Amino acid sequence: MQAHNVRTLAGRDKHRHALRQYVIGFLASIVLTLAALWVGFAHGLPAGPLLLVLLLLAVLQIGVQLFLFMHITEGDGPPVHSLAIALAFLFTFVFVAGSLWAMSFHYMVA
Amino acid sequence: MSTLTWEWPGVHAAPGETSGEVSIEYSQPSESLKIFGFWLFLATDMLLFACLFATYVLLHTHTAGGPTARTLFDVPGFVAETFILLTSSFTSGIATYEMRRQRAGSVALWLVITMLLGMAFVGLEAKEFVDYVQMGATMSRSAFLSAFFTLVGTHGSHVSLGICWMAAVLIQVLRQGIHPQTARKVFNVSIYWHFLDVVWVFIFTVVYLTGVVM
Amino acid sequence: MWEAIRQFGDTYLMWKEGPLIWASDVLILLTIAGIVAVLTYFKKWKWLWDEWLTTVDHKKIGIMYLICALLMFFRGGVDALLMRTQLALPNNHFLDAEHYDQIFTTHGTIMILFMAMPFIFALFNIAVPLQIGARDVAFPYLNAISFWLFFFGALLFNISFVFGGSPDAGWTSYPPLTELGFDKGPGENYYLVSLLISGIGTIGTGINFIATILKMRAPGMTMMKMPLFSWAVLASSIVILTVFPALNVALALLLIDRLFGAHFFTIQAGGNPMMFINLFWVWGHPEVYIVVLVAFGVYSEVVATFSRKEIFGYKSMVASLMAITIVGDLTWVHHFFTMGAGPDVNSFFAVSTMAVGIPTGVKMFNWLFTMYRGRIRLTLPMLWTLAFIVCFAFAGATGVMLAAAPADYQYHNSYFLVAHFHQALIGGVVFGMLAGMYYWWPKMFGFKLDERLGRWAFWLFNLGFYVCFVPQYALGFMGMQRRMYTYPAVFGWGPLNFISTVGAYIMGLGFLFIVAQVLYSIKYGERDVTGDIWDGRTLEWSLPSPVPHYNFAVIPYVTHRDMWWELKEQGRTQELRPRPEDIRPIHMPNNSGRPFLLGVCFFVAGLGFVFAWWLLAVLGLLGVGACLLARSFETHDEHDVPAEEIRRYEAQLGRL
Numbered sequence: 001m002q003a004h005n006v007r008t009l010a011g012r013d014k015h016r017h018a019l020r021q022y023v024i025g026f027l028a029s030i031v032l033t034l035a036a037l038w039v040g041f042a043h044g045l046p047a048g049p050l051l052l053v054l055l056l057l058a059v060l061q062i063g064v065q066l067f068l069f070m071h072i073t074e075g076d077g078p079p080v081h082s083l084a085i086a087l088a089f090l091f092t093f094v095f096v097a098g099s100l101w102a103m104s105f106h107y108m109v110a
Numbered sequence: 111m112s113t114l115t116w117e118w119p120g121v122h123a124a125p126g127e128t129s130g131e132v133s134i135e136y137s138q139p140s141e142s143l144k145i146f147g148f149w150l151f152l153a154t155d156m157l158l159f160a161c162l163f164a165t166y167v168l169l170h171t172h173t174a175g176g177p178t179a180r181t182l183f184d185v186p187g188f189v190a191e192t193f194i195l196l197t198s199s200f201t202s203g204i205a206t207y208e209m210r211r212q213r214a215g216s217v218a219l220w221l222v223i224t225m226l227l228g229m230a231f232v233g234l235e236a237k238e239f240v241d242y243v244q245m246g247a248t249m250s251r252s253a254f255l256s257a258f259f260t261l262v263g264t265h266g267s268h269v270s271l272g273i274c275w276m277a278a279v280l281i282q283v284l285r286q287g288i289h290p291q292t293a294r295k296v297f298n299v300s301i302y303w304h305f306l307d308v309v310w311v312f313i314f315t316v317v318y319l320t321g322v323v324m
Numbered sequence: 325m326w327e328a329i330r331q332f333g334d335t336y337l338m339w340k341e342g343p344l345i346w347a348s349d350v351l352i353l354l355t356i357a358g359i360v361a362v363l364t365y366f367k368k369w370k371w372l373w374d375e376w377l378t379t380v381d382h383k384k385i386g387i388m389y390l391i392c393a394l395l396m397f398f399r400g401g402v403d404a405l406l407m408r409t410q411l412a413l414p415n416n417h418f419l420d421a422e423h424y425d426q427i428f429t430t431h432g433t434i435m436i437l438f439m440a441m442p443f444i445f446a447l448f449n450i451a452v453p454l455q456i457g458a459r460d461v462a463f464p465y466l467n468a469i470s471f472w473l474f475f476f477g478a479l480l481f482n483i484s485f486v487f488g489g490s491p492d493a494g495w496t497s498y499p500p501l502t503e504l505g506f507d508k509g510p511g512e513n514y515y516l517v518s519l520l521i522s523g524i525g526t527i528g529t530g531i532n533f534i535a536t537i538l539k540m541r542a543p544g545m546t547m548m549k550m551p552l553f554s555w556a557v558l559a560s561s562i563v564i565l566t567v568f569p570a571l572n573v574a575l576a577l578l579l580i581d582r583l584f585g586a587h588f589f590t591i592q593a594g595g596n597p598m599m600f601i602n603l604f605w606v607w608g609h610p611e612v613y614i615v616v617l618v619a620f621g622v623y624s625e626v627v628a629t630f631s632r633k634e635i636f637g638y639k640s641m642v643a644s645l646m647a648i649t650i651v652g653d654l655t656w657v658h659h660f661f662t663m664g665a666g667p668d669v670n671s672f673f674a675v676s677t678m679a680v681g682i683p684t685g686v687k688m689f690n691w692l693f694t695m696y697r698g699r700i701r702l703t704l705p706m707l708w709t710l711a712f713i714v715c716f717a718f719a720g721a722t723g724v725m726l727a728a729a730p731a732d733y734q735y736h737n738s739y740f741l742v743a744h745f746h747q748a749l750i751g752g753v754v755f756g757m758l759a760g761m762y763y764w765w766p767k768m769f770g771f772k773l774d775e776r777l778g779r780w781a782f783w784l785f786n787l788g789f790y791v792c793f794v795p796q797y798a799l800g801f802m803g804m805q806r807r808m809y810t811y812p813a814v815f816g817w818g819p820l821n822f823i824s825t826v827g828a829y830i831m832g833l834g835f836l837f838i839v840a841q842v843l844y845s846i847k848y849g850e851r852d853v854t855g856d857i858w859d860g861r862t863l864e865w866s867l868p869s870p871v872p873h874y875n876f877a878v879i880p881y882v883t884h885r886d887m888w889w890e891l892k893e894q895g896r897t898q899e900l901r902p903r904p905e906d907i908r909p910i911h912m913p914n915n916s917g918r919p920f921l922l923g924v925c926f927f928v929a930g931l932g933f934v935f936a937w938w939l940l941a942v943l944g945l946l947g948v949g950a951c952l953l954a955r956s957f958e959t960h961d962e963h964d965v966p967a968e969e970i971r972r973y974e975a976q977l978g979r980l
Contacts (some may be wrong), residue, residue, distance in 0.1 A: 015210070015211055019204075019207055022203045022204060025203070026196070026199075026200035026203075029196045029199070029200070030193070033192055033193065033314070036315065036319060037189065040319045040320075040322070040323040041323060047324050050320075050323070051320060051324065054315050054319060055315065057315070058311050058312055058314075058315040058316075061308075062311060065199065065304045065307055065311075066304075066308070068203075069203045069304045069307075070301045070305070071301075074133070074136075075136065075142075075145075076132045076142050077142075077539070080538050081145075081146055084149055084150055084153045084565075085149065085152065085153055087153065087566070088152075088156040088566075089156070092156055092157060092159075092160035094653065095157065095160050095164060095570065095606055096160050096164045096167070098654070098656075099161075099164040099168070099606065100164060100167060100168060101669060102602060102657045102663075102669050102673075103168055103596070103598060103599060103602055104665075104669075105663065105664055143462050143463075143535060143540075144463070146535055146539060147462060147535045150530075150534055150565060151531055154527055154530070154531070154568070154569055155569070157566055157567075157569040158569035158573055161570045161573035161574070161606070162573060164603075165577065165588065165599055165603070169588070169594065169596060169599070172593075172595070172596070173594065174587075174592075174593040176593075249584060249585065249586045250585035250587060250593070252587060252594050253587045253588060253590075253593055253594035253595045253596065256581075256586035256588050257588065260577065260586070260588075274949075274953075278956045278957065281957075282956075282957065286959075291959070295956075
């Protein structure tokens with residue numbers, strides 16, 4: 001247990017940097033949410049671009065959570081866990097987009 | 111402390127070799143392995159939500175003459191839920207930060223704050239659901255409402271489970287302080303919490319916001 | 325009182341249903357009484373609890389999976405024979421329509437989820453830690469949980485037959501037929517709940533083996549030095565993690581429809597039944613790859629070992645495994661081309677389906693090239709592998725026929741399809757699982773399965789297979805649809821159906837020979853004294869059979885892909901023998917009764933959900949929560965095996 005204490009004292013700068021990351025992340029997530037609300041309510045964008053902007057803001061939010069809060073880049077070996085999460089995002093996209101595409105017949109016949 | 115647990119660290123450097131680099135939750139191979147396992151769980155849980163989202167998006171216009179997203183959703187309610195959950199993600203991040211500084215007391219404090227925010231979130235969501243049901247917008251009213259309650263409810267039950275889990279971790283941190291095992295638990299419950307925030311961001315965007323403004 | 329018992333008997337025990345149920349009741353009671361009597365007479369209860377029910381040892385869990393898989397193979401096989409008997413003649417009434425429906429449903433569900441899945445998990449558990457030089461899987465406790473969730477899921481599914489009624493809407497369970505309005509009975513709930521429970525366990529296994537393979541390989545074993553079976557398990561586990569959530573969501577939503585009156589897949593209030601079918605196949609097609617990739621891994625090991633050659637094109641084998649993993653997840657719509665999604669969708673999924681044939685073809689040719697100029701020994705594993713190559717080539721060819729979307733409108737849900745997927749799943753998966761079972765059997769139990777009886781089983785099963793399924797291709801073209809309960813004589817389907825039934829019985833005979841072979845070999849099988857009975861290539865063959873519970877006394881340092889073979893070639897096998905001074909105390913995970921209890925709690929909760937007995941459901945779920953919490957507060961779940969004990973044990977094995 002001793003070893004960890006020594007290490008942590010040596011890394012005070014690192015900690016300050018880490019705290020800054022959390023604060024920046026929090027502010028960013030608030031700002032991004034407010035931006036989404038503003039775009040949604042106060043702006044008369046047509047449906048398509050509006051959806052695009054909102055989804056883009058959501059993707060940025062996820063970036064904040066993943067990189068600034070969840071430390072996705074950290075670890076103690078090759079970053080295989082990042083690869084797993086990346087694959088999950090890929091298949092999230094594939095299954096959602098693929099299902100909606102395949103099921104879009106519904107709107108043609110309805 | 112033994113250097114080798116029964117799990118032989120395959121691609122890991124042996125403990126101690128990279129000690130300057132890794133933080134405490136990764137400092138023992140067996141704990142680091144559990145973090146990796148938890149990332150894999152999050153990956154598969156994400157795909158669970160993917161399927162629920164696909165179902166919701168497909169069915170969200172199928173209101174069967176019942177309430178639509180635009181008429182139903184209560185804007186101040188879901189905006190409040192969003193900010194509460196975003197804040198709780200931040201406070202659970204601070205708990206991780208304090209865990210890495212090995213301050214058991216502050217970890218406990220930030221975990222408690224996170225749990226309280228989580229409870230506020232779940233409470234608001236429960237109130238929202240009860241309100242909808244009282245308006246006659248029940249799960250069996252339309253396919254849209256079935257999908258809505260299931261998607262948002264699944265997220266809500268994840269948050270509720272997270273609160274229980276966090277309580278268990280909190281007790282262990284208070285009793286045992288921060289050592290590699292409790293550190294790993296704080297880390298895992300914390301990335302779980304952030305993950306739920308990621309899911310919520312999409313619920314906020316895809317379900318609520320576009321539901322109300324489009 | 326009497327009236328209440330009679331009511332219970334009629335509603336839940338189905339005593340009005342006739343001799344099939346009564347016979348099953350009697351058989352089940354006799355079996356239970358027999359097991360209890362034997363355990364009590366030989367005073368084996370404590371042994372059962374200590375050595376098996378609470379074990380976290382991957383080798384024992386593997387053996388338990390294997391036993392369950394073989395038992396379920398038997399049950400699924402009996403279902404198949406009942407169906408074939410019913411279809412043997414036109415206008416036959418051996419079974420009534422309701423029972424026929426139940427039996428094809430349980431046959432399909434059991435064979436895929438409760439036979440093929442535990443069979444692959446048996447091989448995962450038995451081979452992977454030994455191949456990669458690990459002492460157990462990454463999460464032994466989770467491994468035990470996965471097994472018991474599978475076990476109690478399977479139990480729940482199987483008791484439906486004598487308690488409330490089996491599901492009867494096909495193993496695909498399509499709504500709206502499976503919605504409450506059309507299918508009131510508890511059978512459908514049994515299907516949904518038991519698959520959910522075992523599905524959770526399966527996800528646990530997927531996580532476990534990815535972590536094991538990526539993080540616990542012996543030092544020196546880079547990914548590109550890893551045996552191909554372990555690569556195949558990695559690929560299969562990745563597919564499990566990506567698609568099992570889709571199955572669980574589909575099942576859960578249908579259950580919500582049935583229990584809480586939601587409208588996901590109903591035809592009222594805006595529900596869309598096709599979404600269930602879409603989600604089901606998002607899982608369902610990749611499920612084929614989940615099981616067949618593992619079989620591919622077995623073939624790679626077997627072909628190399630019994631040709632005494634390094635596998636041809638190792639890197640292309642790895643690349644094709646990974647390609648199938650990804651592309652296999654993009655083909656699901658070909659199961660419902662006839663939904664009418666439109667030319668763009670159908671073309672995309674037709675092309676992606678055919679594309680999977682490319683990496684599969686690469687693997688086929690690599691196996692053939694490995695055999696080319698090899699010194700081939702026709703042992704049982706090799707025989708099944710050769711049979712696979714022929715059988716699977718036909719399955720691939722008919723698969724490409726089905727993948728052609730316009731033509732599929734003709735084949736869809738006909739016996740052509742039935743013949744095709746049996747050829748893929750029996751020829752691809754069952755042959756592979758049997759090859760794997762024969763291959764690793766000596767490693768598990770310390771003796772070989774008898775070759776002569778095995779050859780009888782092999783030839784009968786193979787012959788029976790073609791006699792059974794080739795006529796079904798023709799029947800498909802003649803217009804016979806799957807799941808037909810009976811047919812009139814005028815269609816002229818009688819003769820081919822009769823031939824097919826004869827084939828099914830020949831396969832059943834083949835299975836009996838496997839049973840006889842196991843029983844015979846327990847007593848007379850060749851004992852494995854060297855631990856390397858096949859002259860193997862990978863690390864598991866460097867260990868004694870059966871393997872000591874800690875696997876490796878000293879973890880080896882891996883320098884070659886076929887490490888053990890390489891050392892044998894160079895006469896350096898002594899290097900993998902432990903030296904007394906290198907033996908250190910080993911940390912091993914403790915046994916725990918909690919995974920078993922967790923399974924029991926899930927079972928109780930499951931029963932509650934099936935019959936909407938909410939008190940039972942809540943009690944079960946509380947039990948689950950209590951088990952999870954107890955685990956969270958457990959701090960010491962490992963113990964030390966002292967070095968002295970290991971030295972003594974290794975000396976006893978003659979390895980020191």
